Amino acid sequence: MKIACFHLMPYRDLEDDFEKKYKSAWFTLPFSKVADPRKVSQYYNWTLDELTFAAQSGFDGVCTNEHHQNSYGFMVNPNMMGSVLARATRGTDVAIVQMGETAVFLNPPIRVAEEYAMLDSISEGRLVAGFPVGLGGDFSYSYGMAPMEQRGRFYEAHDLIKKAWTATDTFAWNGKYYQLPMVNIWPQPVQKPHPPIWVPGNASPSTWDFVIKNDYSYCFLTYFGAQGAKHMVNGYWDRVEALGRDRNPYRMGFLVPVGVSDSDAAAERDYGKAIEYFYHKGLHLPEHLLAPPGHMTHASLTHLITKRPFPPFEATQQMGYKEFNKRDYGVFGSAKTVTERLLDIVKTLRVGHLMLLPQFGSLSHEQTMENIDRLSKDVLPHLRGVWEGEGWVDHWWPSACAERKQKAA
Amino acid sequence: MAKPRKRIVPVLGGALELTVNVAGKGRPLVFLHSAGGFYWDDFLDELSEHYKVYAPHFPGTAPGRPEDIDRLDNLWDTITAYDDMLDALNIKKCRLMGHSFGGMLAAELAAHRPKAIEKLVLIAPIGLWREDAPYTVASWCALDADEIMDALFYDRNHPDVVKRMTPPSSRKAADLWQINFIWTLGCTGKVIWPIPDKGLRKRIHRVSAPTLVVWGENDNLIPPVYATEFAQVLKDAEVCMLPQCGHEPPLEQRPALAARVQSFLAA
Numbered sequence: 103m104k105i106a107c108f109h110l111m112p113y114r115d116l117e118d119d120f121e122k123k124y125k126s127a128w129f130t131l132p133f134s135k136v137a138d139p140r141k142v143s144q145y146y147n148w149t150l151d152e153l154t155f156a157a158q159s160g161f162d163g164v165c166t167n168e169h170h171q172n173s174y175g176f177m178v179n180p181n182m183m184g185s186v187l188a189r190a191t192r193g194t195d196v197a198i199v200q201m202g203e204t205a206v207f208l209n210p211p212i213r214v215a216e217e218y219a220m221l222d223s224i225s226e227g228r229l230v231a232g233f234p235v236g237l238g239g240d241f242s243y244s245y246g247m248a249p250m251e252q253r254g255r256f257y258e259a260h261d262l263i264k265k266a267w268t269a270t271d272t273f274a275w276n277g278k279y280y281q282l283p284m285v286n287i288w289p290q291p292v293q294k295p296h297p298p299i300w301v302p303g304n305a306s307p308s309t310w311d312f313v314i315k316n317d318y319s320y321c322f323l324t325y326f327g328a329q330g331a332k333h334m335v336n337g338y339w340d341r342v343e344a345l346g347r348d349r350n351p352y353r354m355g356f357l358v359p360v361g362v363s364d365s366d367a368a369a370e371r372d373y374g375k376a377i378e379y380f381y382h383k384g385l386h387l388p389e390h391l392l393a394p395p396g397h398m399t400h401a402s403l404t405h406l407i408t409k410r411p412f413p414p415f416e417a418t419q420q421m422g423y424k425e426f427n428k429r430d431y432g433v434f435g436s437a438k439t440v441t442e443r444l445l446d447i448v449k450t451l452r453v454g455h456l457m458l459l460p461q462f463g464s465l466s467h468e469q470t471m472e473n474i475d476r477l478s479k480d481v482l483p484h485l486r487g488v489w490e491g492e493g494w495v496d497h498w499w500p501s502a503c504a505e506r507k508q509k510a511a
Numbered sequence: 512m513a514k515p516r517k518r519i520v521p522v523l524g525g526a527l528e529l530t531v532n533v534a535g536k537g538r539p540l541v542f543l544h545s546a547g548g549f550y551w552d553d554f555l556d557e558l559s560e561h562y563k564v565y566a567p568h569f570p571g572t573a574p575g576r577p578e579d580i581d582r583l584d585n586l587w588d589t590i591t592a593y594d595d596m597l598d599a600l601n602i603k604k605c606r607l608m609g610h611s612f613g614g615m616l617a618a619e620l621a622a623h624r625p626k627a628i629e630k631l632v633l634i635a636p637i638g639l640w641r642e643d644a645p646y647t648v649a650s651w652c653a654l655d656a657d658e659i660m661d662a663l664f665y666d667r668n669h670p671d672v673v674k675r676m677t678p679p680s681s682r683k684a685a686d687l688w689q690i691n692f693i694w695t696l697g698c699t700g701k702v703i704w705p706i707p708d709k710g711l712r713k714r715i716h717r718v719s720a721p722t723l724v725v726w727g728e729n730d731n732l733i734p735p736v737y738a739t740e741f742a743q744v745l746k747d748a749e750v751c752m753l754p755q756c757g758h759e760p761p762l763e764q765r766p767a768l769a770a771r772v773q774s775f776l777a778a
Binding site: 129130242243248250251388394395396400403404407 | 577578580584649652653654655686689690693694695696697698700701702704705
């Protein structure tokens with residue numbers, strides 16, 4: 103199994119009564135009213151330090167991601183972060199996992215093809231190219247495009263980027279959303295035909311089909327914990343089989359907030375406040391802002407409203423540490439406990455790419471570094487071999503990382 | 512109350528079918544609904560006693576036809592589709608009325624095909640922009656249920672408002688009601704996102720029909736200052752401000768609205 107360190111880059115010092123004073127932590131929250139730019143400067147540097155430390159300590163990859171206009175996580179251009187990380191990890195076998203720069207937010211989207219190719223060059227072939235559809239609110243409220251265009255733009259941007267990466271000559275692109283007279287990107291990526299593609303998602307069946315048909319790896323990013331994810335992940339694997347693909351666990355990624363302490367009891371003291379901050383403040387996001395009208399297809403909207411597959415978003419606001427931990431919204435405890443529970447999650451959901459979130463909410467830089475250290479020393483070594491013996495090959499891992507690992511061994 | 516017939520009308524060279532509600536007798540009156548969707552209400556019903564009312568569903572919002580919106584990419588497609596609709600219905604000249612989102616479309620259609628429009632009624636139309644009175648599609652899409660009530664109504668306890676805005680009691684019907692509401696906002700939003708300032712100001716001088724601009728004095732969604740703005744850019748316009756009224760005059764001030772509209776259309 104590959105284990106990557108994920109980071110959201112949140113605002114870590116919101117006031118205690120923040121969620122009572124403001125309607126949302128997303129889109130409408132004024133930066134100037136709640137945020138201190140000097141602190142933000144420190145957060146970006148801490149984030150880079152934490153991810154670099156994870157890379158040095160034994161994680162297989164480092165993950166960045168893109169969101170806008172919120173205190174939950176504001177790496178507005180993950181490639182700027184990825185670029186620093188690529189350089190900081192030069193010569194290692196650590197993958198630079200961009201989860202990722204969101205093509206539909208940019209016009210023209212070949213900017214993503216160019217930046218990813220640059221990152222693949224700087225990292226000397228260690229890039230994982232994430233292709234998020236993007237959050238509806240980011241796309242339509244922050245970036246001003248009609249909700250109903252998001253999926254169409256996503257599919258077209260994907261086709262355009264792949265063609266730009268692999269074309270041997272200049273071509274014209276006459277799409278529904280994008281028209282370009284001369285596509286001829288410099289550079290093209292180091293990895294051939296292109297870097298491995300991972301698609302993050304939140305259980306949308308149309309995204310599953312896109313991933314499986316294109317033979318990509320899917321990353322399930324859920325807010326509702328591993329236990330609640332089970333029936334959705336089963337739906338993904340059923341679809342994998344229905345479309346004639348194998349049950350290679352590396353087709354599946356999963357993200358978990360995680361905290362390691364001396365004992366299970368100590369974990370509440372160490373991480374309780376921070377995970378409550380993460381859910382109560384970071385995800386203080388009224389549902390009507392999450393997905394603007396038109397973001398979902400009529401079929402998905404009907405499914406969501408008539409079947410109600412998710413618990414109400416606001417429900418997490420009423421939950422506390424004990425329940426988050428019990429229901430796997432995060433995994434906290436001694437190294438032994440965390441290892442056992444992560445193994446259980448990984449096996450149950452059939453995860454080949456595990457993404458751990460060692461910094462969440464208000465967790466301080468020092469605590470985060472210690473958490474990364476404990477994870478690297480006391481947990482990761484016991485997880486890595488979980489799929490060994492089944493003979494699966496990770497086709498979605500940068501070949502340069504695999505080769506370097508082999509050489510080092 | 513009359514029960515309108517549904518007519519299916521091919522437009523855009525057959526690429527799209529519009530579902531048009533038709534009721535009444537007399538000279539043609541075309542009504543374009545708001546982003547809240549089409550309702551055959553008392554206001555339209557009364558008008559159908561004097562006119563033959565044609566009220567198309569905006570594409571995607573007709574019952575059972577959500578995918579129709581895929582045939583429409585932008586505002587230009589929309590106005591072309593409604594222009595085609597007039598031909599398909601064999602309407603040479605008509606009175607044209609639109610509410611809010613439909614008001615913007617009505618103004619665009621009247622600018623696009625001025626000679627076909629004899630009288631124009633715009634009820635709290637969107638489509639113009641003033642820096643001192645900003646509004647965006649998010650002003651009605653990014654709201655929770657309570658905020659929507661505040662944005663739309665002067666008196667949320669008005670019986671007609673309660674009747675329109677209370678979800679049905681059965682779970683199944685309430686789900687469908689919610690799906691339709693969200694989907695209708697999505698469909699209408701597609702052609703005006705993110706701000707409905709799409710160049711009407713450059714085209715509105717072409718409107719030749721005498722125009723009645725109606726606004727609720729207490730409209731919290733689209734500022735009433737736009738009544739004056741429309742009157743200024745239109746060649747021949749009169750303004751009717753309705754007291755104790757928000758963004759939905761057909762619900763909150765129906766008798767006053769109907770009287771003023773009837774006398775304007777008849778003159």
